[in-house]
Amino acid sequence: MATTSAEDCGKRYQRWGQNTYRKGGKPHYEWDSKPSTKSTLTSSRDAWSGRARPCTEFQDHIKIVDGFFGAGYGAHIVANCEAMRATARDAYGQKLFARLQVEKLRAEFNTLVTQWRNETKFLSSSDDKILHSAYQSIIAMGAAAVPLVLEELESRRGHWFWALHFMAKTDPVPEGANVDQAREAWLKWGRDNGYLR
């Protein structure tokens, strides 16, 4: 099981914006014992058993949390602190991993887009556009390439709605929408889901 060092915890709290727990550039509470695996609420008084006590200011904070949310809630936060940090690490890691995947795919994606545009731009048949090998290869890139397709849709338009439907496994386009409305619906979906700014 991972241990929680004071340094680690202090940095995490600072990352979460609670940098009032730092003095002189160092975390000013001690917390380097094993984190509790208890998930049930216990008395705040018992929260430090088996671990070093946090500084007075942090204990005051726990009391404030207890007072605000009810007795034991502060201890619950302490007990689950590691889990919360792990969740934050996972979320950050997943975002970073997704971004790396996108950048890894970008060159291949751009090549396929150029090929698809060059070879289908005079076609009116949606079937012929969709069934083109480059378009199918882009669909095969899967969810990882959704941000690239949305960027392309935003900057250069194009009939990407079919591909997006299968890659993102959703379809925000309202029934009866035309091309412009479908584009707007997907761009809004992209912004709402953090794929576009």
Next chain:
Amino acid sequence: MAEMGQGQRVPEIDLMSIQDIEVAFPSIVGTSYSEESPVTDTYNCIAFAVGDCHNWWWPRKGYGIYWPPGFPLTDSVDVLIAIFKVHGYSECDNSEIEVGFEKVAIYSINHRIKHAARQLRSGRWVSKLGDQEDIEHEKVGYLKNLSYGSATHFLRRRRTDWEDITT
């Protein structure tokens, strides 16, 4: 070149478009043709032939695509002919200009729709090229290629001034 009056559009296509169009449609090389609209993927050739510049017509449901309700979702030429008939067209034999009539041409391969073009009062034709621009061209045969096939079906109706049916 004759001097153009103010506000008249010089019928030129940028060099990149010329190159692309002439590579895609070899029969058009050396003929008189001109660009008639900006590049847009909002509508396609079938919509343009019918008179709709706000929708992309194709026999699919959803994905921003329009197809008239009540018609089968298949790209058979027969279905498109039925749609044109609803708009007052009836089948005819050829693409020649006929006084008092306007015509549309359907391009197909193996009886599957690939393109549509509309005849102007002058007898020339206008086509929306996929998600690119509209062009005016002299004959329907000049757009014959491996993607469009050839103009296989023609329809005509009594001519009224063409108007955008969606406005």
